Amino acid sequence: MKMLFTLILSFCLIFYFNVEIVSTSPLQYDSIFNFGDSLSDTGNFLLSGAMAFPVIAQLPYGETFFRHATGRCSDGRLVVDFISEASGLPHLPPYLALRKDQLHSFHGVNFAVAGATALDAKFFYDQSIGKVLWTNDSLSVQLGWFKQLKSSLCTTKQECDNYFKKSLFLVGEIGGNDYNYAYFVGGSIKQLRASVPLVVEAITKATSFLIEEGAVELLVPGNFPIGCSAVYLTLFGSPNKTEYDRNGCLKAYNAFSKNHNYQLKRALDMLRQKYPHARIIYADYYGAAMRFIHAPRHHGFTGGTLTACCGGGGPYNFNNSARCGHIGSRACSNPSSHANWDGIHLTEAAYRYVAMGLVNGTFTTPPLRSSLK
Template identity: 45%
Template sequence: MKRIALSIFSFLLFLLQIQPTKSYKYNSIFSFGDSYTDTGNLNVYVLSKNLSISVNTDKYPYGQTFFHHPADRFSDGRLILDFLAEEFGLPFVEPYLAKKGCFRQGANFAVAGATALDPTVLKQISLAKPAIITSLNTSLNFQLKWFKELKPSLCHETKECRKYFDSSFFVVGEIGLNDYNNMFINGLNVKQVHHYVPKVVDTIANAIKGLIYEGAKTLLVPGNVPMGCLPTLLTSESDEQSFYDHRTGCIRRFNMLSRYHNYLLLNAIKELRVKYPHAKIIYADYYKPLINFVRFPKRYGFTSTPLRVCCGKGGKYNWNTSELCGMPNVSACHDPSTYIFWDGVHLTEAAYHYIFNSWLKGPYAQPPIQDARLQ
């Protein structure tokens, strides 16, 4: 009997040894960025300031797929931030400006139209007035100020804050797209905009440093989407064939700008990893999965016209500035899950879901989220 008991004990020890490392448990999510992450802040901001800006995310068919009603998200359903919350077993991250309830399980500071650079800086660069939505005080620095305002309600002493934020997950981006769009609106060409990419990336890197200083330990930093594939830019361009990549139908020079942004951002992250070895900084790639969707749409279950939007009206890409998604007489496609783009800029829930899984398990995150969770 003694020998049998020892054998059972040895077997149990063996089982314990082969068990996978326990996942890191996140108790809260804090998010910063623009419309790819906004869950309602822009609507609240516009109402609080009594601004004459039509947001449309409070109108059907926004939100039709998952929520079955408008949910203040620029999509037909969930965003990557929502899938992240579900993965961690947390509630969807509430918009900070709504000031609803307790933010112990996280807060979303992202605002649609937000830029990395402050509006005053953009004005100096463009020598013109920023577009209305990018002239709001919602840039990355303002979002960081809101986080600092919230922090005393979450923790007080350094030790307490370190313990709290050790089990928090931070999302910084996507952000930068609106900076570049604003420069284009104000007449800068791609070569001129390239000159300011390091300034945008430095601003994002400084935000990451600031969050680490405040106690952040795990941070997800998404790069730029392929701008040259966005229907909004495609519809504003000439039909000169040399402008387009024949493999995707996207505009080459805009995609080169996105790649340059992502190259600098990844290098900045690598430097930050060396400087802050205790922090886990994940680079998340939007560019490569989206390019794959456009090049091989049927492989992912998307329509054979991948650059057409689901919710829009008119033209080659089913999008034009006078008939936007959410406006009267503008309807959505029958099955959004077969489309990549929901409106002229944003993605469908299906596209977000594919990208999220590629960040969670790889190969489009360095390291994958699930690996960063391992202690």
């Protein structure tokens, strides 16, 4: 239990193209608002002071692009960073670093917090696993921050509608930690299945809330294939080869992710009927990742996709006693050759590939690029 608790506290929960994600028809958003967890946090967790000495506050985190740690749980940029670049916008500042004097040249903000959950913290305390939460800044807390900021951006409904009609709202990825926390303290797949409708409902309620507040363009991602994650492969590995697919991923955990995504897509279909004026876009993170997991060398990942670039050894280079950033770990010399960064999160190269799939419309329904005319 102590080992798993330590894991939770440390949880920050392809071809490497030489050109940026831009095209002759870049995305045409004036601002971007992002909500989520460690897959898109650009510094809120560090600024919240939730942990005294988080490893994401130091190298090798941030080494590839920024050359210093920024609070991102990767070696470099995240999907949200590439979407900002494709829109011709600067990288989103974390909400907790936003100053009033920045509002005159405002192009969006990032509310995501590493370790955040879709469900409120109370749910986990009621389940007696609240003590392993990395942060209490859940999705509802982030929506509260947006509500506070909105009054500084616009006042009347008409003014807000005009302001947000050329804004993109990224609702996630969120929900992965709701499952991670429970899995890492011993929850079974059967037990966790019961929580999927609750998590999906929290995401769709957040999407509905934002639409009611004036959002008309919303991108809602599904979950990645967790059965291909080094941390899951390490903690829940099996001597039974039939439990793995041809890519070396755990079938049961990937099936769990697919079930979450299926239920989320169905819920979004219902939201589209309720809000026909809004464009609610599903982002297929699962499909985008499986492309390079299935054919890593074809996409430039010569170092593989299941083994972490940064870690302390083991079959998947994920060692709980020497996690990335801790004594005994080291980062590979070329992160762009790996898809997995620290056993939990992806590298900049992998996030770039996922983002390209979204920007080009390959993994979005309906296509993202054609959303604004």
